[in-house]
Amino acid sequence: MRRVVVVGGGYAGFYTAWQLEKRLRQDEAEVVVVDPRPYMTYQPFLPEVAAGSVEARHAAVSLRRHLRRSTLVPGTVTRIDHAQRQVEVGLADGGSRVLGYDAVVVTAGAVTRTLPIPGVAEEAIGLKHVEEAVAIRDRLLVAFDQASALPPGPERRRLLTVVVVGGGFTGVEGFGELLSLATALLRRYRELTADDLHFHLVEASGRILPEVSDRPGAWVVRSLERRGARVHLRTLVQSAVGGHVVLSDGEELDAGLIVWTAGNGANPVVARHTDLPVDGRGRVVVRADLRVGTPAEPVAGAWAAGDDAAVPDLAARTPGALTVPNAQHAVRQGRLLARNLVADLRGRPTKDYVHHDLGVVATLGLGRGVFESGPVVLTGFPAWLAHRGYHVLAVPSWERKVRVLAVWLPALLFGRDIVSLQSVQHPRDAFVRGGAPRAHG
CATH class of the missing domain: 3.50.50.60 (FAD/NAD(P)-binding domain)
Structure with a gap:
């Protein structure tokens, strides 16, 4: 065979x-x-x-x-x-x-494209695999827990500073969703306010979302900035040693979370x-x-x-x-x-690949999105609905479609689950510290 x-x-x-x-x-x-x-x-x-x-x-x-x-x-x-x-x-x-x-x-x-920038390999997390997405979520949730126990100051600011590098679809969607999560968390953390959040999106070119036209791309930037974020265009990360991010526009900041999405290699x-x-x-x-x-x-x-x-x-x-x-x-x-x-x-002729673009759709957080197909441009809630509708149809198998819908629908009523399971990354720590059997001699 x-x-x-x-x-x-x-x-x-x-x-x-x-x-x-x-x-x-x-x-x-x-x-x-x-x-x-x-x-x-x-x-x-x-x-x-x-x-x-x-x-x-x-x-x-x-x-x-x-x-x-x-x-x-x-x-x-x-x-x-x-x-x-x-x-x-x-x-x-x-x-x-x-x-x-x-x-x-x-x-x-x-593969995720990386550059020889000091500190990036040691501090940044990518957003190409499920494990990375889970780690990003858990790190942000833990940062909220830790920051809520601290007085206002440099350490609280560092914990709640998020830097996302890369203004393509992955970077912008990840940035918008994390900003949405952080804003929602403020309702559960009375010790913290919107002024404690510091979100920075860094893009080397003069615009984000190159797959969409100029007008919706500019709308996304304005939308993110209205939500309290900073968008750094024509800006490079020069260093990230120890989480201290140095940008080419002269700004420096200490970040508790750095997400690297600057293209594929x-x-x-x-x-x-x-x-x-x-x-x-x-x-x-x-x-x-x-x-x-x-x-x-x-x-x-x-x-x-x-x-x-x-x-x-x-x-x-x-x-x-x-x-x-x-x-x-x-x-x-x-x-x-x-x-x-x-x-x-089977000795039969083959066919050429010809596919006309169906358009692009991106989520920017719960209830926010952007959609463009030819002359049709949607923003805000209608675009977010289009995003969810498209992807629930696109994810393979009915089994996965039903499972995703089964999570989305309760979330509309009860909101996101805000429990961090960061300890799963080191599952033996509690066992070793607390009750591992010891040899008797």
């Missing part, structure tokens, strides 16, 4: 494997999915996970629950050797394994550890039908999609344009890739 190895279980990888299971005959090919995590992260929900509006597990789609015919290998692909038709997999125990294949699907995604496996063709940004070069290679030189048995693939955008007006790395494209590319791969296995 032929083997198809899917490198990465994110959006594109999950949807590719899911569709392959539906389209392949039982004895036609074996599908193997390699990913270090046992779930696909539905990343648009991460800002709401950080704010407590979505349960953390509901932003994760179990691979084993939905990929019932695929073989799942928990590990990280460290090398793709297409000349030998094999991938090398690093396992959790430190060992490695080599998997041969007849066809490979490269959907490893991108090339996946190092794809960029440096494969013999497949890659472009100058470390993405796999693919044709319009998602086969690796160029129209003149296709690479047999190799396919790619999602954030790690340079996919031609046939719907764009600009010649040579590539699709932007977002979930909307990754999902649709994964579905088409599966159809094309099956067609290729």
Whole structure:
């Protein structure tokens, strides 16, 4: 039986494997999915996970629950050797394994782009995985508890200072949701006031949300500033040593929470550890039908999609344009890739990827959002409803849709859950300090 190895279980990888299971005959090919995590992260929900509006597990789609015919290998692909038709997999125990294949699907995604700024690696938290979103939420809740017991002063100010770096969708949505959570918490902490909150959004370019046009982008900045936040445009973080943030606009502040969302970088496996063709940004070069290679030189048995693939955008007006790395494209590319791969296995023609943008929608906190599709622009509560409606439809499987709705509906009546479980990050501390059995001698 032929083997198809899917490198990465994110959006594109999950949807590719899911569709392959539906389209392949039982004895036609074996599908193997390699990913270090046992779930696909539905990343648009991460800002709401950080704010407590979505349960953390509901932003994760179990691979084993939905990929019932695929073989799942928990590990990280460290090398793709297409000349030998094999991938090398690093396992959790430190060992490695080599998997041969007849066809490979490269959907490893991108990684958080980091810069060599002093202190960032030690102090900042990303917002690309469920674990990071949970840690951000718990840190902010603990900061409120600690600050409420302190008199006004530098330490209270530090605890309630939040700096989010990056004005793209992840950064702006995360910033808006955290600001919404912090504002709501003030009702439960009588010792604190709105003047104690210090929220800073830092963006290197002259505008935020580059996916939307100038007018709604400017509205978002005004909306955040009316809520008491500071938006620093054309500003860089120069240092974050010990949580002391130094900005290029001259401002310095001590932050209790630094969230880094300043774009995506090339996946190092794809960029440096494969013999497949890659472009100058470390993405796999693919044709319009998602086969690796160029129209003149296709690479047999190799396919790619999602954030790690340079996919031609046939719907764009600009010649040579590539699709932007977002979930909307990754999902649709994964579905088409599966159809094309099956067609290729059966000797049938493939189809090109053409997708016209449906528009963009972002949450800015409970009851606030922005939506743009062509000439239609919505802001505030209508946009927030559009955001929730779109994503409850977009999250895969009815099981996840129902679970998310089951959290959202009670939250409308009772508000967010404000209990921190930060101690779960060190589960043995209480056991060791308080009652661990001791040897008798």
